[in-house]
Amino acid sequence: MASIRRVAVVGSGAVGGYYGCLMARAGAEVHFLLRSDYDAVARDGWQVKTPGGDFVVRPGQFHAHRSVETIPTPDLVLVATKATSNAALPALVRPLVGADTAVLIVQNGLGGAEVLEEAVGARHVLTGLSFICSNRVGPGKIDHIGFGLIRFGTACTGSVRAPQDVARELTALGLEVIASPDIARERWAKLMWNVPFNGLGAAMDVSVDRLLVEPGLALVTRLMHEVMDTAGALGIRFDHREQIIAAQIEKTARMGPYRTSMQLDRREGRPLEREAILSRPLAVAKQHGVATPVMEVVDAMVGAIAR
Amino acid sequence: MASIRRVAVVGSGAVGGYYGCLMARAGAEVHFLLRSDYDAVARDGWQVKTPGGDFVVRPGQFHAHRSVETIPTPDLVLVATKATSNAALPALVRPLVGADTAVLIVQNGLGGAEVLEEAVGARHVLTGLSFICSNRVGPGKIDHIGFGLIRFGTACTGSVRAPQDVARELTALGLEVIASPDIARERWAKLMWNVPFNGLGAAMDVSVDRLLVEPGLALVTRLMHEVMDTAGALGIRFDHREQIIAAQIEKTARMGPYRTSMQLDRREGRPLEREAILSRPLAVAKQHGVATPVMEVVDAMVGAIAR
Numbered sequence: 001m002a003s004i005r006r007v008a009v010v011g012s013g014a015v016g017g018y019y020g021c022l023m024a025r026a027g028a029e030v031h032f033l034l035r036s037d038y039d040a041v042a043r044d045g046w047q048v049k050t051p052g053g054d055f056v057v058r059p060g061q062f063h064a065h066r067s068v069e070t071i072p073t074p075d076l077v078l079v080a081t082k083a084t085s086n087a088a089l090p091a092l093v094r095p096l097v098g099a100d101t102a103v104l105i106v107q108n109g110l111g112g113a114e115v116l117e118e119a120v121g122a123r124h125v126l127t128g129l130s131f132i133c134s135n136r137v138g139p140g141k142i143d144h145i146g147f148g149l150i151r152f153g154t155a156c157t158g159s160v161r162a163p164q165d166v167a168r169e170l171t172a173l174g175l176e177v178i179a180s181p182d183i184a185r186e187r188w189a190k191l192m193w194n195v196p197f198n199g200l201g202a203a204m205d206v207s208v209d210r211l212l213v214e215p216g217l218a219l220v221t222r223l224m225h226e227v228m229d230t231a232g233a234l235g236i237r238f239d240h241r242e243q244i245i246a247a248q249i250e251k252t253a254r255m256g257p258y259r260t261s262m263q264l265d266r267r268e269g270r271p272l273e274r275e276a277i278l279s280r281p282l283a284v285a286k287q288h289g290v291a292t293p294v295m296e297v298v299d300a301m302v303g304a305i306a307r
Numbered sequence: 308m309a310s311i312r313r314v315a316v317v318g319s320g321a322v323g324g325y326y327g328c329l330m331a332r333a334g335a336e337v338h339f340l341l342r343s344d345y346d347a348v349a350r351d352g353w354q355v356k357t358p359g360g361d362f363v364v365r366p367g368q369f370h371a372h373r374s375v376e377t378i379p380t381p382d383l384v385l386v387a388t389k390a391t392s393n394a395a396l397p398a399l400v401r402p403l404v405g406a407d408t409a410v411l412i413v414q415n416g417l418g419g420a421e422v423l424e425e426a427v428g429a430r431h432v433l434t435g436l437s438f439i440c441s442n443r444v445g446p447g448k449i450d451h452i453g454f455g456l457i458r459f460g461t462a463c464t465g466s467v468r469a470p471q472d473v474a475r476e477l478t479a480l481g482l483e484v485i486a487s488p489d490i491a492r493e494r495w496a497k498l499m500w501n502v503p504f505n506g507l508g509a510a511m512d513v514s515v516d517r518l519l520v521e522p523g524l525a526l527v528t529r530l531m532h533e534v535m536d537t538a539g540a541l542g543i544r545f546d547h548r549e550q551i552i553a554a555q556i557e558k559t560a561r562m563g564p565y566r567t568s569m570q571l572d573r574r575e576g577r578p579l580e581r582e583a584i585l586s587r588p589l590a591v592a593k594q595h596g597v598a599t600p601v602m603e604v605v606d607a608m609v610g611a612i613a614r
Contacts, residue, residue: 203510204511204608210611218607297600297601300522300525301510301511303523304526
């Protein structure tokens with residue numbers, strides 16, 4: 001299998017833009033799909049602030065595109081769009097996929113990988129989670145606060161590119177990645193945080209610190225149990241639940257008055273990732289007869305806000 | 308029984324101030340207990356804007372007090388404080404109660420009347436609900452938007468003043484009042500509105516119109532059922548529930564993007580009437596084994612916001 005030389009980035013925002021810039025800096029041929037930022041980025045390139053040392057990626061070091069039609073078939077498509085745009089993914093990604101093209105989607109919650117699998121075939125799709133704190137502060141301007149790990153994998157056998165190979169090559173391109181043998185479990189483990197903190201943060205318009213003391217903490221804890229119960233119905237068991245919950249709470253306490261992306265989306269009037277983070281997990285619970293009374297209320301609240 | 312000539316108003320805000328002004332205008336000897344507004348009101352009197360015709364109550368037409376100690380024993384104490392101040396009521400009201408003094412408390416939710424009954428004896432206490440839209444727009448300045456009915460009653464036999472007598476006398480003083488034979492039922496009927504709209508409005512920081520379409524409407528409906536279930540455990544039955552709910556929804560739809568008092572209290576950082584509107588009804592439900600999953604979540608959320 002040829003190595004990863006050419007990469008297309010679909011969703012060139014705070015996350016996709018950051019990873020794309022790392023790869024361009026490492027010498028990959030990176031093609032960014034851009035919309036409103038196209039003019040500024042094509043003209044001025046990227047400026048990345050990051051704890052490891054700020055850097056720029058000049059216009060000659062990457063390719064900017066207004067449409068996928070002009071992007072040559074890449075070895076890897078990195079999809080870093082919001083889950084609210086998942087319905088648009090087939091039309092964006094299908095034209096990019098050649099026989100050996102892997103599509104790595106980095107997205108919280110449920111549903112994104114499934115959309116791509118249906119559109120381009122499961123053998124092409126790798127499903128990932130990013131653990132990153134990064135903001136788009138202007139067109140082509142990224143403020144990377146910290147972290148950056150991508151964990152990814154696939155439940156599919158016979159992938160066009162084996163996760164281990166992709167991990168090795170992306171590491172060579174400057175990314176911090178881990179090919180996980182059980183990405184489904186990791187996805188549910190992340191939902192255990194996303195459901196309470198994104199869900200309650202958006203429903204109530206509060207920062208995470210307000211949810212770490214009673215009576216908010218009781219809601220967080222109940223939601224974490226509901227997520228673990230739901231995962232359990234899929235055969236994904238979480239043992240030592242109290243310790244897992246305590247670790248999540250402790251980690252969150254270190255964040256201070258942090259506002260989750262979903263709370264910020266509410267405040268800015270942007271679409272909310274309700275479906276991926278709440279409605280789909282809830283549908284899984286219902287399908288398996290798992291009781292999730294708090295998730296149900298939070299999902300409805302976020303729906304009431306989102307309209 | 309002597310008629311009602313002298314009235315003390317405890318809680319001289321948008322509601323207590325309005326009713327006190329009506330009585331002063333009708334010739335009653337009205338004593339207002341005032342705190343931060345004392346100077347302005349004692350000096351300039353009251354200005355009341357109201358659809359029925361704006362009016363003023365000049366300093367010579369009423370009495371202003373900084374402390375209950377200076378108020379002579381009245382025939383009636385009108386208590387119109389927020390439920391968040393209920394713990395302060397015994398000390399405020401006890402000094403005012405003579406042998407024939409009735410104490411009429413006008414307050415949503417549960418707990419206010421009980422505090423007073425314990426402090427001054429149930430024979431003195433009448434428990435009421437006001438259906439009024441009135442704002443305090445400055446010291447001594449009241450903007451009465453509309454309505455004004457007080458429904459009140461008592462479960463106690465041998466009241467120092469019979470509700471019917473008090474109703475007749477207050478009507479003569481310009482108030483719109485109804486002595487209700489079943490005020491407990493009316494209190495729960497009002498909670499049926501307060502719990503969903505004050506509760507969700509504060510928990511989510513949304514105006515009522517956002518709760519009148521799905522998926523918010525489903526939460527409102529479930530909360531209304533939970534309130535009726537809880538009342539049912541106390542022997543207060545609501546038949547034709549669907550019609551009752553439909554009528555409440557229709558009434559609320561006419562309010563437009565109305566913000567409940569609890570939502571406004573949240574926005575202004577004031578104490579929230581969580582206990583009276585949510586926690587006490589919830590405690591009644593728990594005591595009687597009534598399932599109230601949504602109320603439980605909303606109560607915790609409001610608690611998380613209130614701290």
